[in-house]
Amino acid sequence: GIIPIMDPQEAANRLYLNMFWVHEGNREAVDQIISRMGKEITITSQNQAARLRLICDNDAFLNAFVLTHMLTDILFENKDRKLRESLEKFEKSAE
Secondary structure: OOOOOOOHHHHHHHHHHHHHHHOOOOHHHHHHHHHHHHHHHHHHHHHHHHHHHHHOOOOHHHHHHHHHHHHHHHHHHHHHHHHHHHHHHHHHHHO
16 A cells, blocks of 8 residues: 555555554564664665666666665654554544
């Protein structure tokens, strides 16, 4: 349910809620995934950005990596508040 043109805050909310559901509410598991995702995307972003600068003039790919990195930061910084807000929003939409 996440698309590239989605608002980053909304995408982060959706991503967190998906992780939370997949792991049946286990916040520790979700925290570990977000932490690992942050570390991995940082390394990947640095390597891919360097490669992309060598082969293309278009910033679309580079922007996608930056967006993914930003989403990871948003997830990690606000994960508990985002979960509460996402669940409340979901419950309201289900009514």
